[in-house]
Structure formats: C-alpha cells, structure tokens
Amino acid sequence: MFEPHVYKTRREKLRQRLGGGLVLILGNVDVPMNYKSNTYRFRQDSNFLYFFGLDQQGLAGIIDLDQGGDLLFGNEASLDDIIWMGPQEALTVRASRAGADRSLPSAKLKEVLKEALAKGRRIHYLPPYRAENKLVLEELLGISLPEQQAGASTALIKAVVALRSVKEAAEILEIEKAMDVAYQMHTTAMKMARPGIYEREIAGVLEGIDLAHGGKLAFPLILSVRGETLHNHDHGNKLENGQLLLVDGGAETSMHYATDHTRTLPVGGGFEPRQRDIYEVVLNTQLEAIHAIKPGSTFKGIHLHAAEVLASGLKDLGLMKGDIAEAVALGAHALFMPHGLGHLMGLDVHDMEDLGEDYVGYDEEVRRSDTFGIASLRLGRRLQSGFVLTVEPGIYFIPALIGKWEQEDKFRDFIDYDRVKTFVGFGGIRLEDDILVTDEGFRMLGKPIPKTVEEIEKFMNQDNA
Ligand code: GLY
Numbered sequence: 001m002f003e004p005h006v007y008k009t010r011r012e013k014l015r016q017r018l019g020g021g022l023v024l025i026l027g028n029v030d031v032p033m034n035y036k037s038n039t040y041r042f043r044q045d046s047n048f049l050y051f052f053g054l055d056q057q058g059l060a061g062i063i064d065l066d067q068g069g070d071l072l073f074g075n076e077a078s079l080d081d082i083i084w085m086g087p088q089e090a091l092t093v094r095a096s097r098a099g100a101d102r103s104l105p106s107a108k109l110k111e112v113l114k115e116a117l118a119k120g121r122r123i124h125y126l127p128p129y130r131a132e133n134k135l136v137l138e139e140l141l142g143i144s145l146p147e148q149q150a151g152a153s154t155a156l157i158k159a160v161v162a163l164r165s166v167k168e169a170a171e172i173l174e175i176e177k178a179m180d181v182a183y184q185m186h187t188t189a190m191k192m193a194r195p196g197i198y199e200r201e202i203a204g205v206l207e208g209i210d211l212a213h214g215g216k217l218a219f220p221l222i223l224s225v226r227g228e229t230l231h232n233h234d235h236g237n238k239l240e241n242g243q244l245l246l247v248d249g250g251a252e253t254s255m256h257y258a259t260d261h262t263r264t265l266p267v268g269g270g271f272e273p274r275q276r277d278i279y280e281v282v283l284n285t286q287l288e289a290i291h292a293i294k295p296g297s298t299f300k301g302i303h304l305h306a307a308e309v310l311a312s313g314l315k316d317l318g319l320m321k322g323d324i325a326e327a328v329a330l331g332a333h334a335l336f337m338p339h340g341l342g343h344l345m346g347l348d349v350h351d352m353e354d355l356g357e358d359y360v361g362y363d364e365e366v367r368r369s370d371t372f373g374i375a376s377l378r379l380g381r382r383l384q385s386g387f388v389l390t391v392e393p394g395i396y397f398i399p400a401l402i403g404k405w406e407q408e409d410k411f412r413d414f415i416d417y418d419r420v421k422t423f424v425g426f427g428g429i430r431l432e433d434d435i436l437v438t439d440e441g442f443r444m445l446g447k448p449i450p451k452t453v454e455e456i457e458k459f460m461n462q463d464n465a
C-alpha cells in the first residue's frame, strides 16, 4: 500500500472534480468457486484500491463531497475469522492506513445512505460488474439490477478516468517493478519453447514466476501455437518444429499494477523465411507506432498510421494490393489485424474497462468508429503525459474470417485471397510492449525483452542452462 496521504490526496482531487453528494466506492467480496468457502482468488476492485488502497474483502468507502470526510465501512474480524484466517487488523487501523477520517461497521452503510437519500442528496456510484456488488447496490440504494448501469454517475466515471489515466510517479515505479517479472516470464518462455513440450508446461512455469514474486498473473495467460485465436487460453498443444508460439502474458504486483507483453517465438529457435517476412512487418509496424507516441497525438491516428504500415508490408508480400490508404480507410487490413493497436494499462491490464471503454478511450472529440477492426480499438483519444499504454499490432490468418470474406467477395481489390489461403495454418504473430507517454514523447517501460528476429533467435539458441 502507498502512504495514507496518497489516498487522501486522490480523494481530495476527486472531490474537486465533482459537485455535491456522496461518492460510494464498493470493495469486492469473495466469490465462491464450487461451494461457499472454496473461493476464486480474491481480487480487490481497482477503484477501491485507487482511492482506499486496502486489499481486503467486504469493505466500502464513502467520500462526502459537501461536508468533507472520508468514511471506511467494514466489519471487525470475529473470533471464528481469527481462528480460521489468523489475526486481522482492526478497522480503525485499516482506516488510518487509507487516510480515512472515520470507520463504521458495514451495517451502518445502509443507514448513512438512507439518511442522505432522504435529504435528497445525490449518491454517485460506479457501474458494478460483479453480481455480488449488484445485489449490494440493490439492497443499499433500492436500484434494481437492470437499472444500475444507467444509474451510475457519469460525472464520477469521468472524474475517475481523468485521475487514473495520468499515472503518479509512485505508480510508474510500481509498474516498473512488475516489468522485471515480465522480463523473466517472457525470456523463460523463450528458453522453454522447444519441440515436444506442451504449452501447459510453459504456462505453469510462467504463472509460477509471478507467484514466486508475490504477485499473480494480470490476466489469464494467452500462450498458444494457435496464435490466430486472439485470446487463446487453451494450453493443450504439444509444440512442434516449424510452429510459432504466441505468448501474451502480464504480471501483476502485490499492489495490483499490471504489465502486458506479447512475443511470438519460433518453436526450436529459428524463424522460417515466411514467418520472418510476416514478423518483420509486425515489428516494423510496432516500432513505427511507438515512435509516433507523444502528448497531443490521438491514439486513433496512431492506430491508423500503424494500419497503413502493416498493410503496405502485406502488399510487399503480395497479400494485399491496390491503394493502401484507401484499403485502410475502408478497413480491408482488418482481415489480418481485427483488433485495436493498444489500450491504457495500470491497476487493470485494460485499465478502467469496468467504467466503460468509451469513457476511458474516447471523448467528445474522438469517437469510436464502427468499422470492423478499428471498432475494437480500446483507446482512441489524445494522449497525455503520464498515460501508460500498450502497443500491440499483429497479423493473423484466421481461417473462418478468410473464408467468410472470400465468400462475400469482400475487398477483392485489396486482398489476394489465393495467396492469403496459402497461409492458412500459419497462426498469428503479435508483438506488444508497454509505454509511458512523457512530456518529450515516450519511454519504453522495463528492461527490453528480446524482440528482433536476430535477438530472439540468438536468445533462444544461446546456452540457457
Ligand atoms: N493482453 C491481452 C489484451 O490486451 O487483450
């Protein structure tokens, strides 16, 4: 946890951005996996972590916008809790660690809110994403589940997005701590990606690296020789020579700051010529996009620039044809890259996605496109110094998509389907790094993980014993 003043200052900044009323921030509770006391791993709500920092179940915070004062709600551990879970900190101690003014038992939360509602005061809450907290909100505020999304406070969402988007120096340090773990994860995958090993063996070791460092995975590992499936969480394949292994994995520190990197590796340590050709296009696209990062540029513009670099590389390889600017404007390149260039990252790997992607990644000036491909771009708006984001272009050969577009005669002027079909079975290549937007432009976060063809082949072939 950071020092108490960090949370106090954040709540003060929130207060300055909002009018009157109360802000209610619900922490998370344990969620049963297969019976009540066998729970999924606990993950605290990121907004609660940001404003109150406490990483325990069953807490809630209230920020009074009119009278000042921050309240922490929770329950003291019972003797039974202590017997099963060990000694627990008193609520007053937890409140002081969060810099809160007072603490009250959870049972008082409804009373405090009821009283405020009776006085006609506004209760600002964030969109709930867990069933348990939806039920709590219904109980506390009397808002039925279907009405809760619409009832969430847009003013609060926008204020939280504004604060959390620009990382504090201490947050960047925390993200950088996770980068060392990320380096170890990805270089370990490089050492292990040999024919005959199962994906799950590598996945197990990578997750173990996070656990051994006191953190966890930032999201379920994507590690597969079937990299054309963008979020492939299946790890059942045995690696074979000539395949590409796509590893998209991130670490999360004990304070829950994330990393998110992708590397695509030639099983056995050597790229085949065709793999190298596609790899170079993805790499060139990624480097061009990273170098375009600076405050004031829109990420939508950088995405479109990256798409043109990618598409012209594909044209050089005979997979695309025609006028590349026109092809990209119409979305023809999305056959190969049907996703966005990147997203914000912080306490969540897709930072603040619970608040609504359009609030996080777009604004009044930059609107989301509904064209296939760029419609999946999570971040489009102008960049500011202090943003942490990913840049992750990719090229995939997705049989179902190729088949559908060809059947529909889609973009025949821009796509050479006969040549594309010779790549079915190729898989996919994605490269991803994490970047801080600075006043001057950008800074790559973390120790560089081997990325060029030469670096990867060298690393995979050196004596890694
Ligand atoms: N690393 C997974 C994603 O960004 O969607």
Ligand code: MN
Pocket (backbone or CB within 6 Å): 260, 343, 390, 392, 432
């Ligand atoms: Mn990502």
